[in-house]
Each structure stands twice: as structure tokens, then as C-alpha cells.
Amino acid sequence: MAGSGTAHLRLNDEALLSVSDLRVEFKTSGGVVQAVSGISFDVRRGETLGIVGESGCGKSTAGRAVLRLGDVSGGHVSFEGTDVLTVGHKQLTRLRRRMQMIFQDPVGSLNPRRRVRQLVTEGLAVTGMSSADRDQRARTVLDSVGLDYDRFADRLPRQLSGGQAQRVAIARALAVNPGLLVCDEAVSALDVSVQAQIINLIEDIKEEFGLTVIFIAHDLGVVRTVSDRVMVMYLGKICEFGEPEAIYETPGHPYTRALLDSVPRADVEDGFAGPALSGDIPSPLDPPSGCRFRTRCPRAQERCTKEEPQMARTETGQYVACHFPMVPHRSSSRANATPAAEIGLD
Template identity: 55%
Template sequence: MNAVMTPTAERPLLEVEQLRQSFKVPGGVVSAVADVSFDVRRGETLGLVGESGCGKSTLARSLVHLPGPTAGSVRFDGEETVGASPRRMRKVLRRMQMIFQDPISALNPRRRVKDVIAEGLAIRGVSVAETRRRVEQVMREVGLDPERMGERRPGEFSGGQCQRIAIARAMVLEPELLICDEPVSALDVSVQAQVLNVLEDMRSTRNLAMLFIAHDLSVVRNVSDRVAVMYLGRIVEMGDADEVYRAPAHPYTRALVDSVPDPDPRAPIRDTRLSGELPSPLDPPSGCRFRTRCPMAQPRCAVEEPELGPVSETNGDARTVACHFPLVGAAHDDTATEGASR
């Protein structure tokens, strides 16, 4: 990403550059997130997809300092948060909230719902009358009756209702950026649609920016303006959601897109299996991290790590891809050449 500041009107709300997150474990150091860069504009939804264990949730937690990044830069509205004091970070987090994957465990089971939602306002010192008004308003916005449900505990609600409570708890602070970590993965399909509608209403009425993390590609496509594809701690492709799904440029993205079930029973069956297992982040492959599972890998892939760059210099495609041999312009059939470097 370009480190030069743009005018305030054009500057992204969130700018992430070369973010790293590492953890010491028995046997070495796990590089869970490695040199990840992206931005999120005001009112935009950026979808983040990838297999379980690729670092999506770790990245999300790093943005809100749970814990903070090992290295790199995270700027919110032009202000650097990496290395910021706890007091300064608390002020930033008022404008940047997160919804966690498990809605039930994310809520205090001993507190009443209205108190769970109001906790952030109480910490900020908002008056009792204003707190009551805002809690009741946001509960109605997410489809909860404050009169009947405000006095109950989270354990009395279903998973979908608990997720609505979690959304209300985040939105009562009127954030500008909402980080959604697998917000519907634990819910039934019909409930997923309801929660997604709530998020979309919030986004449209409040000009809310969202980082939407999920492994369900169908969900991500429906809610996102742009999509970033993550593999083993790195972003391998990023661009307009429709373009990424229509013509994947990275072999891993293509495998993910092809794995989405086709509702047409007459559609040909596609072999979407990836060879091999997901490598250990303790000992990632040299060069391209995807090369051990890539049907198009060549000797160069083993020694040279691809950088995230433009898909094409000539056709105006705004997407970026980290691949020495991107699929753009290829026939997109299922007869890719087996790689020589495994």
C-alpha cells in the first residue's frame, strides 16, 4: 500500500500495512499473520475469506489489540494505533467495535441484557437517561423488544437472538467501523439471513464500514463490496467481489470458488479437492506458501515468494494477486500442469 497520506476526504477509514502477528509456542514461533496490507473505506464492506486456521480471526483481534500486532501499522482515520497508549486506544475503540464468532460465550451470562448492551456507555460516563434511550433504540433496530427482553439474561435467548444482542452492544457506541468475526457461522441458515439483514440495515442507515470475516463464500459475496482471500497468514488475492468470484486470479481462490455448491442439478460435477494438507504455520513452505498444494506450481514458486501486485497491467483490472502465474487470461479449464517443486 502507498504510505503517502491522501486528503482526508479520500483517505480510507482503516489502513493496515505489513501487519504481523506472531506467538511463541513450544517448538518455535508461529507466524499467524504475515505482512498483511489492506484498507477499508467509509461505508464499505470488505469480506475476508479463507480456510479455518488461515489467520482471519487472529488478524481481526490484532486490529483491536487483543493482543496488539507484533509489527506493522494500523491507522484508523489517519491515526496510528500500533504503539498507542491504553488511554488513546480506548478512545479509538469507541469508533471501532467487534462482533465475536460465538455470540453466547461473548455475553456475560450473569447480567441483564440491557446492562450488557449499556456497558460501553457506562464506561464512557454517559448519563442514565441517555443510556436508557440509546439502549432501547438500538434494541429495536436489531429486532429486540426492550420491554420484554431487557430484563432477561443471555442464557434465555437463542443463538440468533444472542447475536442480535452482540450487534446491539457494539452499535450502541455508534462506531464507524464494525469488525464481524464469523458472525453467522454458528447460526441456522434462516437465522443467518435475518442477522445479515440487520447488519445491512445498520450499514446503510449509518454509513458503517465493515470488515466481514467468514468461510462461507456465498455469504461473503452477498454482503461485500470487495473481497480479500487469505491463505496461511497472507492475503493472496483482493479485489471487487464480483470480479474475484467471476474470474479468480489465484489458484487457491479458484479452488474456493469452485467448492461452492451449484444449485443447478444439471451442472457438471467439479473436482474441487486441493492436494495435500494445510501446512503448519510453524514451518511454512519456502517461497509461495500455497505451492505444496497448487496444481500450477513451478520451480520458481519454491524459491521466490510472490508479492501482492496488480493482476494485469493492461486490462484495467483493479484486483491484486500474490502469484507468479495468475490465472487471468488463462482458459480456466481443469487441466493445469502439475508443478515440479513440491
């Protein structure tokens, strides 16, 4: 599912979601955790944006912040022209019907005391829709996710398999007619065979319902398969952004290269294409100065300790925040780096 040749550009008329300088911080007894540190990006109407990175990189926190699930420390999130972070409760409730999330734990995300028909239509109860119309809507969306209404409508979550529960969660999201679907590790808790079914289902409903999707995962293979563009995160920052072909075939950031090398492969002697990352992940309580990846980066130099790298386009088309990228910048001069505003990242 490759994007067009201009998929990296910010096209305001096509941007369903615009995120600018998003910051999320958590106060703890040990200090302030910088979970998301000033990230900016656009999601074009009808595309799938994949977000990938190690556990703790901030990808799930960013996904939840877009829907204003939890406190946000700063920035702007514009959805269909409305700033999600500043609207009142009533308007936020209306917006959330257009912005739905599918969570990692399919069974845990469902109320154990409600039956499937109730779970699927609970978001419609506040709209004034009649009971008969809600049941008809449940029938329609359950059919769309491959569950027979007559067989499943009266089941409780404990009577469902993991894959069936995730299908119910997807049907619940579809019932309110969303424009944006955020999938937060939506297949990681499922068996491999079931993962493929759910991934194919998400692809199908995206086309059927005209959805825009943010697909958050740590599985690099899955992200490549479903995404039009990919955003790689490390310790609360974006380090690489672009079309899957460029990122996966010619990664520009050393962290992206390390992620790809960490995937087990059958065609190399020890099962891995490259060496494991050295050192521990720095604490988000006190991230490194300059480039946050420098403490684990084999290419780090003195400049990396003092200066935070900015996004610049590489010769292969993606955008990389690195002073010494593995794929050269189109211009070696930082003064000529592409402004973030032109790439949908500011």
C-alpha cells in the first residue's frame, strides 16, 4: 500500500488530523517523565500512518493523546479543523464519536457485564437513536467484522475468543461512524494466525467505511504491510518519517537500522542481520542532551551531545532527524534542510 510520490508533503486540504508540538509529561515521585516531547505530524484523509518503536518510546501515549485520553501537557491536535485539546466536554464527546480507538487487550477493553449487542451500541445510546435502530446498526457492523448477529449478540466477553473479542471491539468503534481509527497494538495480544485475520479485517473496513487509520505497533513487518507512511519514535521523539519502501529498504536513522536488524531472519547465520543495540534505554525522567539516541548510537559524535537534530530529507526520500544519517541528506548544509512545515511535521 505505497503512498503517492508526494505522500511526505503536508497537504492541508487532505489532512484529517494535524498534530503540532504535542507534549505529554507525567509527574512521579522521582521527577517528571517526558513521555512525548514535542512531536508534530499530519495524517492525510484516507491513509494509514504506522507508528513503530520499542516499548516506552511514547507511541501509545501519543495515540491516546490524540484522542485526549488522559492529560496532555501542551501542543495542538486539530481533527477536522477543531482543536481537540481545547474544546469543552460536550463538543469533545461529539468529536470522540468520530475518533475511535482499538486497544491492545481485546477482552479487557470490554465491559464484562454487558452483552455483545450492548457493547456494540453503547456509544449510540446518547444520540437518541431508538432501540430498534441500535439493534439494526449492531447487526450491520457485526456482519462487517465477520460475526453473525444471531450467534453472538447475547454473548458476554468471557464467552468470546481473543479474536472474536477484538472483532467486537472493532464493531463497537464502527457503530458510531468514525472518521479516524487509532489501533493501539491491536493485534499484539493475539495468536499469529488470528493476527493476520484482524489485520486483513482492518484493511477491509478501512476501505468499506472510508476510514483514516493510525496503526501503532512494535512489529515492523506488520507496520510495513499496512502503512502508507511510517513514523519511527525513540524516547518521545520522532527520528524517521516516510514511505515504507524507503524506510525499510534504506533506513536513514541508526535507530531504524537497529530495529530492522533486530528482527529474526532465516537467511543469516545467527538469525539476526546486525549487532544488538548497546547500552540501556535512557530514563525518560532525564533524557540525554542533544540527540536522545546518542548514548546507544555507533555513529554518535561530539555534536550529537550538544545539538538536537532536526528533520531533513534524505536522498532516498524519507525524513530523518540525525546529524550523521546512514543515507545522506539531499544537502549537506543544515541551513538548507527542508523546513518541517513542508513535510507535515510542524
